[in-house]
Amino acid sequence: MKKRELGHKLGLAVCAGAALGLSTGCSIEGASDEPLEAFESHSSAIIGGQVAEASPWAVQVFDVRGSTGDFYQCTGTLVAARWVLTAQHCIADEGETSAVRVGSNTYREGRRIAVDAVEVHSADADIALLHLTENADGPFVQLAQATSVATGRDATAYGWGSEGTPLVMAPSLKKATIHIDGWYSAEELIATGVTGAGWSGDSGGPWFVDGRQVAVFTASNGQDGTNLHARQLGVDVARHRAWIDATIAGGPTVHPSGQVVLHDLSNFSGVSQGFGIGRYDLPNMTIIGDNRVSAIRVPAGLRVTAFMHGDFGGEARVFTSDTNLVAAGFDNTISSIVVAHASDPQPDVVTFYENANFSGASVVYGVGSSLFYSTPWDQRASSVRVPSGFRLTLYNGLWRYSAEWRVLTADANLAPQNFDNQTRSFLIERL
Structure with a gap:
């Protein structure tokens, strides 16, 4: 999901968890995207915690922005030779592609591999799999079993970051202990930082319990760059294990030729x-x-x-x-x-034409009320096609405040209706 759009679906801004005012877990180093509402734009990661041990399964996820190069975006985990698990809001936006670096704890080091496909479980679930153009060397993380339950447990969270200094990433992967308190939603766990807590740049990073990844970090609440005990959200891996396994086994989606x-x-x-x-x-x-x-x-x-x-x-x-x-x-x-x-009749839209006899430029609309005010079609329509089962009401002003209107249930030239080049608003209804 596009970074801004996921938050829009939840009512605030860029990352999952926005409905509770959660700070974004995504990082945009040097980005031109302006902050949205209450969310942070800082490119930071685990606050507190400690430097992690060698973790060759840890992945740095980058946006590739044309000639301007790679911009660090998120953390991820290597789950198979050509698959990286991360958060959906970390994937490339319009005009971007994605790439990863694997095999090193050091920021911006490790082998760079391009991403050639993205798979998501649903539009809303903040979890994604990135398919790599080349095989990456393991080891791969072990994922939570589909039947496992992580609530009530301490977990270890991993991510790259700058410990609260905006826009300057730390030189090495970090980790911290968090406590998984329970469920935030049907597929998200909520946790509290113990020795540290995530922030922007940690999104997509793993939470481990007993050596298995149980969640993908997506957002934090109450994090100002100093709070070791901020609340955290993570998408539950167990509830997505079947999808993860099926995607890895099946490979990137190939759509039938007739679709x-x-x-x-x-x-x-x-x-x-x-x-x-x-x-x-x-x-x-x-x-x-x-x-x-x-x-x-x-x-x-x-x-x-x-x-x-x-x-x-x-x-x-x-x-x-x-x-x-x-x-x-x-x-x-x-x-x-x-x-x-393409040869079937068009029963779903009303078509407006600039000339009589259904000729010239045209524009189509489905059911509902709409305005031509301040558009190239203001007072321009000269004929209309109205499919069977539809009713079209044309107004020469703002709907019911208009001085005149016409009701049509069939194709019509508008000059005989004394309404040529007069339509400024209209209502399309199904009968």
Whole structure:
């Protein structure tokens, strides 16, 4: 999930746990991203604690930002030769890719390996697997069994950091003892620092109990760079063990050739999800999630109608070929889609045309109320197509405050309705 977007879903800012005002666990060294609301932008890690023993399974996760190079982002763990476990908010954003360094406790040292695929369990779960372009040498961490319970136990947390000094990373991996108090949510554990506590830059790092990784650190609360006893959130590994094992065994996702594929990065990479013929809302439990799509692949012969709102409402776009949505001006806005054969009738949208007889430029909308005010379509529509089962009400002002309106349930030229080039707002309803 994109770093900002995960927090937006939770109501505040960049990382999981925001609903309790938790400080972000992610680190953006030298980043231009401004702080969001109450969250910290400091690039720090374990506060207190001590220097860790040699940990060749520990992974440094970097954003790769074009010509500006690698920016340290998060901690992770090597769980197989080509797989790194980390937090979902640590994955690359638009215009970035990811890379890791493995095999060294020293900051910015170790073997650098590029990431070529990202797998997530769901849009909301702050856990991810990064697939590497080359095999990394072990050892690999041992993961908690699916039946294990870590609550009530002391754990050891690991991460890179600067002990509270903003934007300056510590030279070596650190560790601290924390106590896992219980559950924060159905899949997140909540803990309290004992000898130290995590902060930005520790996100994605492991919590170990009895030598097995039981959680992926995602956020902290009450951390100001000095608090050894801050509250911590970690995604429970046991509850995701089946997904982790299946992903490692199956490899990066390969979508069937006949599916439409939505991607969260405009270069047709990153998190993706495939869809066959059908109608789909994009709620949080889906892989791609709501308002996350930046590119769309459309096989020949198919048509995708994409809506800004859930339940097939709001402004829509129709795609019949692969499209970079950033370039198309429809980035991170899709909340529902209809996949159909390109030759099928279009029953899901009202189409507005600039000229009579359904010609010239056009724009499409699904159910709901919308405005043409301050858009290129203000007082521009001259004809409309209204599918069977829909009712369109056109207004020459702001909805019910308008001086005039027209109600249509079929295709129409607007000049005979004495409403040519007058529409400024409208309401689309299903009958």
